[in-house]
Amino acid sequence: MTTKNTTESKEGKYPSELRQDIITGHWVVIATGRAKRPDEFVSPCEVAVSGSDPFENPEESGQEPDVLIYRQNDNDWSLRVFPNKYPAFVHGRTPKEIGEGPYYAKTGVGYHEVVVTRDPVHSIAEMEVWRVAEIIDAYQERYLALMNKKSVSYIQIFHNHGREAGASLSHPHSQLMAIPVVPSELVVDLEGSKRYFQAHRQNVFDVILEHELKTKKRIVFENEHFVVFCPYASRSAFEVWVMPKRDNAYFERITDEEKFSCGEALKVALASLFKGLENPAYNFFIHTAPCDGQEYKHFRWHIEIVPRTTVWAGFELSTGIEVSTIEPEIAAPFLRSQID
Amino acid sequence: MTTKNTTESKEGKYPSELRQDIITGHWVVIATGRAKRPDEFVSPCEVAVSGSDPFENPEESGQEPDVLIYRQNDNDWSLRVFPNKYPAFVHGRTPKEIGEGPYYAKTGVGYHEVVVTRDPVHSIAEMEVWRVAEIIDAYQERYLALMNKKSVSYIQIFHNHGREAGASLSHPHSQLMAIPVVPSELVVDLEGSKRYFQAHRQNVFDVILEHELKTKKRIVFENEHFVVFCPYASRSAFEVWVMPKRDNAYFERITDEEKFSCGEALKVALASLFKGLENPAYNFFIHTAPCDGQEYKHFRWHIEIVPRTTVWAGFELSTGIEVSTIEPEIAAPFLRSQID
Secondary structure: OOOOOOOOOOOOOOEEEEEEOOOOOOOEEEEEEHHOHHHHHOOOOOOOOOOOOOOOOOOOOOOOOEEEEEEOOOOOOOEEEEEOOOOEEEOOOOOOOOEEEEEEEEEEEEEEEEEEEEOOOOOOOHOOOHHHHHHHHHHHHHHHOOOOOOOEEEEEEEEOOOOHHOOOOOOOEEEEEEEEEOOOOHHHHHHHHHHHHHHHHOOHHHHHHHHHHHHHHOOOEOOEEEEEEEOOOOOOOOOOOEEEEEOOOOHHOOOOOHHHHHHHHHHHHHHHHHHOOOOOOEEEEOOOOOOOOOOOOOOOEEEEEOOOOOOOHHHHHHOEEEEEEEOOOHHHHHOOOOOO | HHHHOOOOOOOOOOOOEEEEOOOOOOEEEEOOOHHOOHHOOOOOOOOOOOOOOOOOOOOOOOOOOOOOEEEEOOOOOOEEEEOOOOOOOOOOOEEEEEEEEEEEEOOOOOOEEEEEEEEOOOOOOOOOHHHHHHHHHHHHHHHHHHHOOOOOOEEEEEEOOHHHHHHOOOOOOEEEEEOOOOOHHHHHHHHHHHHHHHHHHHHHHHHHHHHHHHHOOOOOEOOOEEEEEEEOOOOOOOOOOEEEEOOOOOOHHHHHHHHHHHHHHHHHHHHHHHHHOOOOOEEEEOOOOOOOOOOOOOOOOOOEEEEEOOOOOHHHHOOOOEEOOHHHHHHHHHHOOOOO
């Protein structure tokens, strides 16, 4: 085992810190007494290989017709969006209450789409920035197309990379699920940021960015419109957030200029993980305001990247308190040093 | 891929259901359109093997002195509890506020212990019932010893089995962490059950047990004092709860008679998973009332067993909504059929 003993280190650090997420109030444990070096987290992901690539020739593999196609020339496509062949949410049905006894349930009415880039091998970490900006453009276009549909309360955009992160196909793709409820993780974010606003009359995301840009301890990258940093109360080792500088709760209101800036920030973040941890498995996802017509001025949309280098065990599952064995103040400079 | 298409099945089921947890209000998706058969979840766990077993000869492997020892005869021990050699929480220090700028943190003051059974190989699923009752006895004894310590707000008891569930040692052991905060997962349980009580003037756990015992659709096992069932809004495939029949929020108030009954229920539940899914990885944990002196009569302590046969991906991480591809109404009779 590579864990150290529990005495205080020479730097006077404590064996563990309970850090509280400033937005949600959740606790995490940064177990510095069990701390590892950044390179001990190197863990190349297992590539998810299916028999054949269903996105290589979508027409022949039985995909449904695409709902969006971007072409770079007349002959070939660069990005396409398909309805998911095995959707977790299905449109075209009337939502129906199907509870049982004291329990409540409804049919899973919604939309489930797949955003596919042309290259079957290279992930976002290895793409040119304009291609990443194109992905974000597609996210926005599909978001706008679905946000006003009946019974859509929230649209979750996410990306799985590597088998450990739940990817079942190796061809890089993102997913978009338009669902009839506002998920609990979002509710916690929204309520927490509202509580902060009411208590301090300040947007908590402004407070975070101001502090991070001042101390620079956890900054990985910054460009004109975005800041990339490891959050103070990181739930996972090497967790990275991509946060817009502009006060905007709604992802779908991203501007063309911001899209390019966001594409660069996301690419640099993923490339630093790719290089530093040798292509680890990860998920990233967008947290944005619900599409329920309410006002969320205390909130700000952002991207969260969660590398899957460790396994959550019983303590995490039972308490919701994640134990991380590297401080974000160590993770961030390590990732920064991986940027070309 | 083994997933089916999205049309309605012959039974008239919907491709997916959004089920709401009656206690917490959280949503899960039961994706019957992607449904698998129970035997498709068979996944023997990877045994976590360390170089040598630190619990075989604790005196020689540098364990700290045990805080509890049970012997079956004069020569050998059957169960011991050690302070964890690599604790996530450490006692003997004054809690200290160590926030930074707008962020809040405190030192990880608490207790972290390991409950070790003598047999280095056989897990609870394979033990005689009296040995499982002995484990529960040890949980209680250590709980009682720590619950009144200064700065202990909650005691989390949990067990990791298999590498996929975060176990780093193959020798079966449980862990107990006494921590200075009430974790968010518990807060959600406590607030939800209180809300239910205020709205319905009924204990939600009574409501659940009454409905489950009436319909019997999700019952796996029942004995004098406990009911084993797959919850209606299961967050994971083959999730199983072990619930006391007696209205009691406090695990530490379990009686001797209940301990044996609980040991049998836990053993039967784990044995049905062991046989049906061929020794899968799992976590189990106790949810009980905080030890903060407040009253929690709307709550009931219980054990949750979470098999780790699937990987949570970006949708689960981002929304907190787990997608399960088997209905608890299919999982429960399958597990029931595995009982000798």
